[in-house]
Amino acid sequence: MTDQITAPARTSRRSRRAKGAEPRSGAPGQNPHLEVPFITRGVPTYDLLSDESLQKIEDAADRILAEIGIEFREDPEAVRLFKAAGATVTEISAEAWNLKFEPGLIRSLLQTAPARFTQHARNPANSVDIGGDAMVFAPAYGSPFVMDLDKGRRYGTIQDFENFVKLGQSSPWLHHSGGTICEPTDIAVNKRHLDMVYAHMRYSDRAFLGSITAPERAEDSIEMCRILFGSDFVNDNCVIMGNFNTTSPLVMDGVTTQGIRAYAAAGQASIHLPFLLGGAVAPLTMAGAVAQCLAESMVSCALTQLVRPGAPTVLGSFLSSMSLRSGSPTFGTSEPALGSLVMGQLARRLQLPLRCAGNFSTSKLPDAQAMQQAMMSMMSAVQCGANFVLHSAGFLDGLLSMSYEKFMLDSDLCGALHAYLKGLEVSDETLGIDALAEKGPGEHLFGTAHTLRHYKTAYYDSALNDDQPFETWDEQGGVDMATRANTRWKDTLAQYEAPAMDAGTDDALRDFIDRKKASMQDAWY
Amino acid sequence: MTDQITAPARTSRRSRRAKGAEPRSGAPGQNPHLEVPFITRGVPTYDLLSDESLQKIEDAADRILAEIGIEFREDPEAVRLFKAAGATVTEISAEAWNLKFEPGLIRSLLQTAPARFTQHARNPANSVDIGGDAMVFAPAYGSPFVMDLDKGRRYGTIQDFENFVKLGQSSPWLHHSGGTICEPTDIAVNKRHLDMVYAHMRYSDRAFLGSITAPERAEDSIEMCRILFGSDFVNDNCVIMGNFNTTSPLVMDGVTTQGIRAYAAAGQASIHLPFLLGGAVAPLTMAGAVAQCLAESMVSCALTQLVRPGAPTVLGSFLSSMSLRSGSPTFGTSEPALGSLVMGQLARRLQLPLRCAGNFSTSKLPDAQAMQQAMMSMMSAVQCGANFVLHSAGFLDGLLSMSYEKFMLDSDLCGALHAYLKGLEVSDETLGIDALAEKGPGEHLFGTAHTLRHYKTAYYDSALNDDQPFETWDEQGGVDMATRANTRWKDTLAQYEAPAMDAGTDDALRDFIDRKKASMQDAWY
Numbered sequence A, B: 001m002t003d004q005i006t007a008p009a010r011t012s013r014r015s016r017r018a019k020g021a022e023p024r025s026g027a028p029g030q031n032p033h034l035e036v037p038f039i040t041r042g043v044p045t046y047d048l049l050s051d052e053s054l055q056k057i058e059d060a061a062d063r064i065l066a067e068i069g070i071e072f073r074e075d076p077e078a079v080r081l082f083k084a085a086g087a088t089v090t091e092i093s094a095e096a097w098n099l100k101f102e103p104g105l106i107r108s109l110l111q112t113a114p115a116r117f118t119q120h121a122r123n124p125a126n127s128v129d130i131g132g133d134a135m136v137f138a139p140a141y142g143s144p145f146v147m148d149l150d151k152g153r154r155y156g157t158i159q160d161f162e163n164f165v166k167l168g169q170s171s172p173w174l175h176h177s178g179g180t181i182c183e184p185t186d187i188a189v190n191k192r193h194l195d196m197v198y199a200h201m202r203y204s205d206r207a208f209l210g211s212i213t214a215p216e217r218a219e220d221s222i223e224m225c226r227i228l229f230g231s232d233f234v235n236d237n238c239v240i241m242g243n244f245n246t247t248s249p250l251v252m253d254g255v256t257t258q259g260i261r262a263y264a265a266a267g268q269a270s271i272h273l274p275f276l277l278g279g280a281v282a283p284l285t286m287a288g289a290v291a292q293c294l295a296e297s298m299v300s301c302a303l304t305q306l307v308r309p310g311a312p313t314v315l316g317s318f319l320s321s322m323s324l325r326s327g328s329p330t331f332g333t334s335e336p337a338l339g340s341l342v343m344g345q346l347a348r349r350l351q352l353p354l355r356c357a358g359n360f361s362t363s364k365l366p367d368a369q370a371m372q373q374a375m376m377s378m379m380s381a382v383q384c385g386a387n388f389v390l391h392s393a394g395f396l397d398g399l400l401s402m403s404y405e406k407f408m409l410d411s412d413l414c415g416a417l418h419a420y421l422k423g424l425e426v427s428d429e430t431l432g433i434d435a436l437a438e439k440g441p442g443e444h445l446f447g448t449a450h451t452l453r454h455y456k457t458a459y460y461d462s463a464l465n466d467d468q469p470f471e472t473w474d475e476q477g478g479v480d481m482a483t484r485a486n487t488r489w490k491d492t493l494a495q496y497e498a499p500a501m502d503a504g505t506d507d508a509l510r511d512f513i514d515r516k517k518a519s520m521q522d523a524w525y
Helices: A002-006 A013-018 A051-068 A076-084 A105-112 A158-170 A192-203 A215-229 A231-236 A254-265 A286-307 A334-350 A368-384 A404-422 A433-439 A449-454 A470-475 A481-495 A503-518 B002-006 B013-018 B051-068 B076-085 B105-112 B158-170 B192-203 B215-229 B231-236 B254-265 B286-307 B334-350 B368-384 B404-422 B433-439 B449-454 B470-475 B481-495 B503-518
Strands: A070-073 A088-093 A096-100 A116-119 A128-131 A134-137 A145-148 A152-155 A241-245 A269-273 A275-277 A313-322 A354-356 A401-403 B070-073 B088-093 B096-100 B116-119 B128-131 B134-137 B145-148 B152-155 B241-245 B269-273 B275-277 B313-322 B354-356 B401-403
Touching (some): A051 A096, A051 A286, A051 B433, A070 A076, A070 A286, A105 A286, A158 A192, A192 A215, A192 A503, A241 A254, A254 A286, A269 A286, A275 A286, A286 A334, A313 A334, A334 A354, A368 B481, A401 A404, A404 B334, B051 B286, B051 B334, B070 B254, B134 B404, B145 B404, B158 B404, B158 B481, B192 B503, B241 B254, B254 B269, B269 B286, B275 B286, B286 B334, B334 B354, B334 B368, B401 B404
Parallel strands (some): A241 A269, A269 A313, A313 A354, B145 B401, B241 B269
Antiparallel strands (some): A088 A096, A116 A128, A145 A152, B088 B096, B116 B128, B145 B152
16 A cells, blocks of 8 residues: 555646636736745855854864763763764763763764755655755744734644645745644644644645654654655655754753654654754854854764764754843844854855754744844845755744744745745846847837746746835725735635545554554643 | 034044933943944855856946947037047937947946045044945935825925934934935925935934936035035045936936036046836846946946046946736845845946945835845845945835835844844854853853853844743733834934034025025926
8 A cells, every 4th residue: 555655646836736726827926937846056155254264163163072072861872872983971970971072073973974865755746855055945843822913822723733734835935844833732742743743744745844752753753654655665765854952052862862863763864953042052152152053963963873874964053142131032133144154154064954044033923023034034044055944934923933924924935035046047048138229228128029038937926015006005905914914824725725645545644643642641741 | 614614523423322312221222332434344245146157247238338329318518528438429319329338448437436435424433435345324215205104105395304314313223314315395396405415414414415306406415515514625525425327228318417427526426326127127137137237337437437537436236126917116026136246246346336225125014025125135235245225224115105114124124234244253252162161061151251241242132123022022012013113213303412513504504505595486396
C-alpha cells in the first residue's frame, strides 16, 4: 500500500489552484509567472562584514566553546558521543556535564553535513530544496494564542491549527506547511503532536515539520511519515524536519538532544536554533550575540553528524533585541537585522544551510507597526541568503499570537519577495530601447509593442494592497489593509479544497493515531 | 546686519532638544547616542548587478541620448549651451528642439560636478553633506492634499505646511527641512513660494529646498537666502537646493531648464529627477527604466555644468510601477526597489551624489500597507547608498497626500535606520565573551558588567512601537500604531518652540515678502 502513497499523482501547483473559485484573469494577486515550489535566489547576498571581521566572530565562537563550554543535561548518550569525538567532559552533577571543545573540533565534525538537501513532499511537485541559493518560506511556529479582528486574542485550538494549514496550502507564496503553527491547546500535550502531524499530512501536500517536545513524539512523527511515504523511502530521503532550540545561554537539555538524535538516526533533517534575546540570554552587543549563536548552533548541528554522518542539518539564527525601558523582548528591529546578515555570511563559510529571521513583530494588531517590523526582519532573511525562513507568515505579539490577518498580509508580502528575489534582468529585451524609440520623446508608452509584450509579467500584483485612486477606495468603504485581510482569510477558507489522499493511507494514519491516543492517559505538560 | 546672520550662535542639537517639555530619560524614542546632523553610512552598499550589466545599462543610456535624443522646449538659451558643447540640434518647431549627444559627451560634461558638497543650514550644527557616504533624510514633497485620522483628506494650507516644518524640526531623525512639504493651496500660486521659503527659514534651522515652479520664484528663493545668509556667503556656498523634474519621456521643458539655470548661476544645488511610471512614461521592464532614468538625469545635471562648472548637482531616481489591473501607479513595490539599488551603483560610477526612493506608499491610511510599502522602498534607499532621501516622511496616497500620522511613523523609522546604518561593530568589547563567562552556561545576563555598560546604547528605542506585553497594551486601550502617532503629532506641535532668529533678519525677510506680494496680482496657476 505504502508504495502507491510514496508516488502520488503529480499535481502541478497551477492545476491545484485552478480548482479554486477565483478566476485567474483580472483577480488580484494572480501572478502565475512567479509561482515556484521554492525560490532560487536571483539576487546576490548582502554581505555586511569583511572576512577579517567574520574571522574574529568565528574565533570568538571557538573561544566560547573552548573556554566556557556547553552544558549538557540529562542525556548521557549525547555526552558519550561528544567525548568519543574529542570533547573535554567535566561532570557538574549526576545529570549535568560541561563539555569543552578545542578550536576547530566542532567545525571538523560538521564536514559530513550536506550543504544542500531536498525535503520531499507527498506531492513531489512541492518538494523543496534547503541550502545553496534555494529559499523556502514557511508559516510562523509556536504561538499559544491566535487572534483575528473579530474575536481578538484567545488560546489556539486544533480548529485554528487546521485553518492555518489550509490558509498556507492555499497560498502560492509559501512553500512549506511549517510545524506548530499554533498550539492546539484543546488537545492534551502528550497527544496533540499526532493531530498536528496529521493536519499537515491531510490538509496540505507540502513538506512540514514534526514534533520535538519529547523523544517519543519525535519518533511518532517519523513513524507517521513511514506510513505516508513508505519506510524505505523515509530511510533514504528527508521527508520531515525537527526544529530544535538550544537552552541559551550555552545549555543543551536532554529532551532536545534526544529529539535531535531521533531525527538524525532516522536520516531526517533538523534545525538548530539558539533563541537569543540580547541582554537576557546573550550579550546586548550584536557581534557577541552572533558569536554565541554560531557556537551554540554549531554544537547542536554537530550532534547529528555523530549520530548519522550525512544527516541533513540546518544552522539556525533567531536574534532579538530588548526594550531598554521595560525589559520586554522586541522583534523586527534594526540591530538583529544586521546580525542576520552576518549569520548568512557565517553559514556560507561553514557551507551549511541556514534558517534565519522571518516576518517578526511585537505589535498586537496587524497594523503599521506589524508590517514595518516584519519588513525590517524579513528583508534581512531575504538578503542574507537564508535558506529556510520559518515565521514567514502570521507572527504577531512577539510570537505569542498567530494572527489570521497578519498571515494574509505576510503571505502576500512573500509573493512580492518572489519578484524581488528574481532580481533585475539586463538584456536587450529588458533594456527596451525600442519602447522609447517607437513614439519618441513626450509620448506615453501605454500602447507600445514592448509594453504589450511585458504588461502581464512586469510587476507583482498584490492581492491585498489598495492602489486605487483615493475616491474609488473611499467609495468602496475606505477600509484599511487589515480589514481587507480579514475578508480574504474567510474567503480563502471558504474556497479551500483538501488535496486528494489515498483512502488506505488516510485510514492507516488515523488508525496509528487512535492506537497511540488509546495507549496513554491525557497529560497536560 | 547680514554678517551677523551668517554666523548664528551655534546651537547643538542636544541643547535645542533639551528645551522641550519631555525629559530625555525614560521617555520613549530618546536615543541621544544616535543623533547626528547627517548620517555617515557604516554599512556597505548592496550592489545588485555586475560591472558588465552596469555597462550594458550605461550603453543603453548612451544610445537613448545618441539615437532618440532629448526634446528641449521653450528655452533657446539651454539649447544654445548644449549646442556649443557639441550636441546635435534639430529644430522641431519654433519652440522645440531635439538634441542628440554622442556617447560620452554628457558624461564628460559632468566631470566638473562635485562628488560631495555641503548644504549650509542657518544653524551651522545642522549643515548637511550630500554625496559620498553621507546620507540625508528629508520630508516628503509635493502633495496637494493633507490627511489625518481626525479630519481625513483635504487640500493643504499654509497652516499645514508650517505644522509639517515644525514636526520635521522636532524630529532628530530628519536632517533637512525639505521643500514643498504640502501645497499651501490657500495662497495664490504665484506667491506661495514666499511663504513656504519663509516657513522653512523661520520654523526650522535646517537646510531646505527652494521653489522651482517658475524662474522668478527660483530667483526669489535664492534672494531670500541672501537676506538670511548674506550675499557673499551665498555666492561662495550652497545654502539652497532646487528639485527639478524632467518631463518624461525624454523632454526638458523651458520652465524647468530656466529654473535649473537660475540655481546653477547662483552656485546653488539642484536635483534632477525623472519621475518614471513604468509602462506610462518609461519601459515596464526595470532595466530600461533605469537606463532612461540615467539618460534623462545626466542631461539635466549636465546643464548646470554648462552654466557654472562646479555647481553642485544631484542625480535623481524615482522609479514606480503600475497596477496591471487598473493602470494606477503603484509605490513601494519590489521591482522599483531593485531599480533603486542599481541607480546607486550607477551614481557611484558617475561619482555624483544621488537622490533616490523614500518612504513611498499608495495606501490611503497609515496602516499595514503603508509601512510595508514604505519599508520596501526605504530599505532600497538605505542600501543603495542614496545621499539625499526626499520623501523620508509623510508620503501616502501615491504622493497625493501628506499624512500627519505617517509623518510620525516614518520619522520614527528614520531613527531605527540611524541604528541600521551604523552597522555592526566587531571588537573585543562587542564580542563580549566576558558577558557569557561572568556567570557561565544557563545563567541570564541581566546583571553582568557587560550588560550594564551597554544597555543604554545597544538598541534603538522606538517612540511609537508598542513592545509591551499584550495585557499591558490591552489595559492601556489596545490602540494601533496610527492612533499612537495621532496623539504624538499633536503633542509634538504643542511642545514645539521655534529656533531663535535675529529680529532684524526676520523683519528683512518679511519686508521682502510683503514687497513681492504687493508687486503682483494673485494668480492661481
